[in-house]
Amino acid sequence: MDKKLLELKERQSEVFTSIADIIGAMSSPVRIKLIHFLSQGPLTVEILSTKIDQSVANTSMHLRKMLAGKVLKVETQGKNRVYSLHPAALPFWESCQDFIQSVDPSLKLDFKDIDGEMDWMQDLRTTIKMAKNNEIILVDARPQDEVAETLSGLNILNIPSSEIAKNLAKIPKKKPVVVFCRGRMCALSLFVTNELRKNGIKAYRLNESWYSLAGGL
Numbered sequence: 001m002d003k004k005l006l007e008l009k010e011r012q013s014e015v016f017t018s019i020a021d022i023i024g025a026m027s028s029p030v031r032i033k034l035i036h037f038l039s040q041g042p043l044t045v046e047i048l049s050t051k052i053d054q055s056v057a058n059t060s061m062h063l064r065k066m067l068a069g070k071v072l073k074v075e076t077q078g079k080n081r082v083y084s085l086h087p088a089a090l091p092f093w094e095s096c097q098d099f100i101q102s103v104d105p106s107l108k109l110d111f112k113d114i115d116g117e118m119d120w121m122q123d124l125r126t127t128i129k130m131a132k133n134n135e136i137i138l139v140d141a142r143p144q145d146e147v148a149e150t151l152s153g154l155n156i157l158n159i160p161s162s163e164i165a166k167n168l169a170k171i172p173k174k175k176p177v178v179v180f181c182r183g184r185m186c187a188l189s190l191f192v193t194n195e196l197r198k199n200g201i202k203a204y205r206l207n208e209s210w211y212s213l214a215g216g217l
Contacts (some may be wrong), residue, residue, distance in 0.1 A: 002051075004167070016121055019070060021071065022069050022071065023068020024069065025065055025066050025068065025070075025071050026066065026069070026071055028062070030052060030054060030058070030059075030062050031062050031065070031066055032050040033051075034052060034059075034063065034066065034069075035046060035085065035089065035093055035096075035120065036093075036182060036183070036185060036186070037051050037052065037146075037182070038072070038083060038084060038085045038211075039085060039089075039090060039093055039182065039183065039209065040142060041084070041146060041192060042082045042083060042084035042148040042183055043082065043083060043145075044081065044082055044083070045059050045060050045063060045081065045083065046107050047145065048063070048083070050091055052056065055158045057177070058146070058160055060214055063083055066139040067083075067126075069169075070086065071084065071085070071086055071089055072084065072085060072089075073085075073086060075192065081212040083119045085164060088149045091168045094209070094212065096124045097183065097184055097185060101184075108184060108185075109184070109185060109186070109190055118126050118190065118193050118194070118197075118204060118205045119207050120176075120178050120203065120204035120205060120206050121204075124208055124212060124213070127178065127206065128154070128213065130177075131155070132153055132154065134155070134175075135175065135176075136175055136176045136178050137157065137171065137172055137175050137176070137178065138154060138155070138156045138157065138178055138179075138180065138206075139156070139157045139158075139171065139177055139178070139179045139180070139203075140156050140159070140165075140180060141159065141160065141161045141179055141180070141181040141188040141189050141191075141192040142158070142181050142182060142188065143160045143162070144158070144160060146182070154213070157170060157171065159171075159182075159192070161188040161191050161192050164192050164194070164196070168199055168201075170197075171196065171201055173200060173201055173202070176203075177196055177201055177202060177203040177204070178200050178204050178205075178206045179193045179196070179203055179204065179205055179206060180205075180208060180209065180213065181209070182209055183208065183212070184208070184209075185208030186209075189205045189206065192216075
């Protein structure tokens, strides 16, 4: 075999091994959860451990493996170490969800309430246009600690799912209300949509995340 071709094949094998290592650094239910939450913004290990219902020690172990795989970055802020996703991991996570649900359409969070289908059926571009024209109300159901930035040009009500009952008066009933959270794998928007409907509000779940909204602006 030609020496150059042999070198290329050896390099190809090295690259494939590295790809497997990087994918392996994300390959566990706990690490998928960490990606899910870190897709909203940087967080400390203490906050992450609470969100994923794991001990700080176990969460730290998974974060170290993700750091070794270069999936994450970490920086020190005062006494805290703050973890964030590699920038390229955000579009990867969105594409990964598309791929998974194409392979198995049943892999989505959903349930039917008394009013039927809960998903907002307009595409993202139309949704953003309607929001800018004040034709719909956008509600962000994420906790306050995950709302790190605003989306320019969009008027969004941030009402965490835990506080929806005491904030019903803030939500107009004459326009469709479109609820979003961390993305299509998040239960918060489903829960809030159902709660709003039970209180006579015409609400729908947006099957996208703030990241998708930001990318569509």
